[in-house]
Amino acid sequence: MNLAQSDDGIREQVQQLKRERVIEVAADLFHSRGFGNTSMDAVAEKLKVTKPFIYARFGAKSELLAEICSRGIRSSLLVLDRVLASPGAAGAKLRIFVHDFVLAVLRNQRNLTIYSREQKHLLPADAQAINSMRREFDRKFTALLIRGHADGDLTIEDPQITALAIGGIVSWCHIWYRPEGRFAPEETADRICELVLGRTHARAASTGAVRTAEPAHI
Amino acid sequence: MNLAQSDDGIREQVQQLKRERVIEVAADLFHSRGFGNTSMDAVAEKLKVTKPFIYARFGAKSELLAEICSRGIRSSLLVLDRVLASPGAAGAKLRIFVHDFVLAVLRNQRNLTIYSREQKHLLPADAQAINSMRREFDRKFTALLIRGHADGDLTIEDPQITALAIGGIVSWCHIWYRPEGRFAPEETADRICELVLGRTHARAASTGAVRTAEPAHI
DNA sequence: CCTACCGATCGGTAGG
DNA sequence: CCTACCGATCGGTAGG
Numbered sequence: 001m002n003l004a005q006s007d008d009g010i011r012e013q014v015q016q017l018k019r020e021r022v023i024e025v026a027a028d029l030f031h032s033r034g035f036g037n038t039s040m041d042a043v044a045e046k047l048k049v050t051k052p053f054i055y056a057r058f059g060a061k062s063e064l065l066a067e068i069c070s071r072g073i074r075s076s077l078l079v080l081d082r083v084l085a086s087p088g089a090a091g092a093k094l095r096i097f098v099h100d101f102v103l104a105v106l107r108n109q110r111n112l113t114i115y116s117r118e119q120k121h122l123l124p125a126d127a128q129a130i131n132s133m134r135r136e137f138d139r140k141f142t143a144l145l146i147r148g149h150a151d152g153d154l155t156i157e158d159p160q161i162t163a164l165a166i167g168g169i170v171s172w173c174h175i176w177y178r179p180e181g182r183f184a185p186e187e188t189a190d191r192i193c194e195l196v197l198g199r200t201h202a203r204a205a206s207t208g209a210v211r212t213a214e215p216a217h218i
Numbered sequence: 219m220n221l222a223q224s225d226d227g228i229r230e231q232v233q234q235l236k237r238e239r240v241i242e243v244a245a246d247l248f249h250s251r252g253f254g255n256t257s258m259d260a261v262a263e264k265l266k267v268t269k270p271f272i273y274a275r276f277g278a279k280s281e282l283l284a285e286i287c288s289r290g291i292r293s294s295l296l297v298l299d300r301v302l303a304s305p306g307a308a309g310a311k312l313r314i315f316v317h318d319f320v321l322a323v324l325r326n327q328r329n330l331t332i333y334s335r336e337q338k339h340l341l342p343a344d345a346q347a348i349n350s351m352r353r354e355f356d357r358k359f360t361a362l363l364i365r366g367h368a369d370g371d372l373t374i375e376d377p378q379i380t381a382l383a384i385g386g387i388v389s390w391c392h393i394w395y396r397p398e399g400r401f402a403p404e405e406t407a408d409r410i411c412e413l414v415l416g417r418t419h420a421r422a423a424s425t426g427a428v429r430t431a432e433p434a435h436i
Numbered sequence: 437c438c439t440a441c442c443g444a445t446c447g448g449t450a451g452g
Numbered sequence: 453c454c455t456a457c458c459g460a461t462c463g464g465t466a467g468g
Binding site: 033034035036037116117118119120121157158160161162164165167168169170171172173175176182188191192194195196 | 254383391393394409410412
């Protein structure tokens, strides 16, 4: 019994591993060449298997795409849920969230790039499922900002447009971030955090990306 | 001679009009269905012409795409060049630029969405030409921030990452903006401007998207 | 899970 | 600038 269980476990793990490899290679090719320029034959060839090996695991090319895109979006939602479930004031939560959100985007850079490009190649049902994750993210994020403002913990003029702006700064990282560039992911997260929220410990009122000179100075 | 000239003028205008119509219809279809899901037959059908009508004007499907993408990126670069050529301090220029940059993105929403999705379907030469416009934009924008900081007109920690952050907020508009939504383009531009640069006239030190409560308040 | 193949789509063009 | 067509690619599967 123990042996049988162990066998099943290994068999499942092997299946899981094969599945992961397919997803990984597909994501790699979809990212570098584009979904439309990547044939299933090319994916199979790079995996050194034949097409039916892939079709035994994924019903269609678009299903593979859906899995890749879901992972990208889900990662951000998971980070948000984790932060919301943790204790602390809204301001502190926001800081932790922006930081971890950047890290999630950088870790999922490839998946998010593929999603942003290839949405139109998703089956309607898959597109809808992913879209509902995005809406859930927006709703929860905006709610966090509203709560922080209501608590007097954050000063925000318009929570909705602020959520879109912060989302924009962080999401845009998937466009410009290069692993071989100036900053490691952790440092990038810190700098973006500082840009969005300011260094509260250093100068309480000096926050925001850009500060125009105060009238008194002119 | 006058007549001949006038004839030529009209003929050219008609040719120009036909060309524009092809681009417009193609952009419409590429945007709503995706480039890969849009056949040249579909473009021709919607224009109520045959394919050779299109191929007389554009050598290939990807050439049509290149024109659409170029327009999207060029619009932002033109706005930046216009603001840089105008008189004024860096801080004032930045404010005008952010405002007009938002308007340019909203006017070119469709072209920019297509570009962000379909880059991989561009011919290498076209992709390179567009990429060099993007690099020119980044270089000039960063230089504006550096100049503003050197003049003491702006307070910026890291001009490069600040340029990417502002670029992210504004570019991201093409993802979420809906013409039928809460804000007209002009109002959207004002609000994003305020978010990025603060209301210098109202509260000199209160700028940035979010301000955490000052320690004294806790 | 492999070999071999089919059927459909579609960019582009020859010929007039 | 239209009619008619070709040639290639490729997602997916039948049969074993």
